[in-house]
Amino acid sequence: GAGVSQTPSNKVTEKGKYVELRCDPISGHTALYWYRQSLGQGPEFLIYFQGTGAADDSGLPNDRFFAVRPEGSVSTLKIQRTERGDSAVYLCASSLRRGNTEAFFGQGTRLTVV
Amino acid sequence: GQQVMQIPQYQHVQEGEDFTTYCNSSTTLSNIQWYKQRPGGHPVFLIQLVKSGEVKKQKRLTFQFGEAKKNSSLHITATQTTDVGTYFCAGPSIYNQGGKLIFGQGTELSVKP
Numbered sequence: 641g642a643g644v645s646q647t648p649s650n651k652v653t654e655k656g657k658y659v660e661l662r663c664d665p666i667s668g669h670t671a672l673y674w675y676r677q678s679l680g681q682g683p684e685f686l687i688y689f690q691g692t693g694a695a696d697d698s699g700l701p702n703d704r705f706f707a708v709r710p711e712g713s714v715s716t717l718k719i720q721r722t723e724r725g726d727s728a729v730y731l732c733a734s735s736l737r738r739g740n741t742e743a744f745f746g747q748g749t750r751l752t753v754v
Numbered sequence: 755g756q757q758v759m760q761i762p763q764y765q766h767v768q769e770g771e772d773f774t775t776y777c778n779s780s781t782t783l784s785n786i787q788w789y790k791q792r793p794g795g796h797p798v799f800l801i802q803l804v805k806s807g808e809v810k811k812q813k814r815l816t817f818q819f820g821e822a823k824k825n826s827s828l829h830i831t832a833t834q835t836t837d838v839g840t841y842f843c844a845g846p847s848i849y850n851q852g853g854k855l856i857f858g859q860g861t862e863l864s865v866k867p
Binding site: 673675680681682683684685688696698699731733741742743744745746747748 | 755758760787795796797798799802842844854855856857858859860862
């Protein structure tokens, strides 16, 4: 596609529910990143993929968070047993190669846990 | 782990004044990238610096990468209202094979006409 696409753009869920956030990167980009951004803060690194594998998942806050990229393109961030503290904008970015080229961000998914 | 700090957190200027934001990493970086995020928007790439001591210019914006590749700065000359937004630096540490982009907390710039 023309850019990084994230769906849904907004998600409101009840505390304790499961959510999935989807990211469709730019075609041909092998690196894919997930970030979380709270108001007034910089993007907080969660995980990045190089191809299908999670090259670094050290930013995932706990085992309620999980992400997959089974075919090396679309990625899904999964959050189990959501908590109010999970509320944030979840940003996805892709780049042609890992780390050393510009990252293109999607518009983000605003997650609100009530 | 790697930390990236930016100062100041906020900067309010009169249109036409200059603006500078500073970025410091706890570890040596393989490169430094700068992004701009407009209110309600997502980060948009501005530039990447790779070499020690490198200086790059984009019109009124000047970017510098420190000799030790641990700090960087962005200077805007004669700010305009279109410069409003939050400026982030980001860099992968040389110790993680250039993969993980760590962002600073950003400097929010407001410009009064």
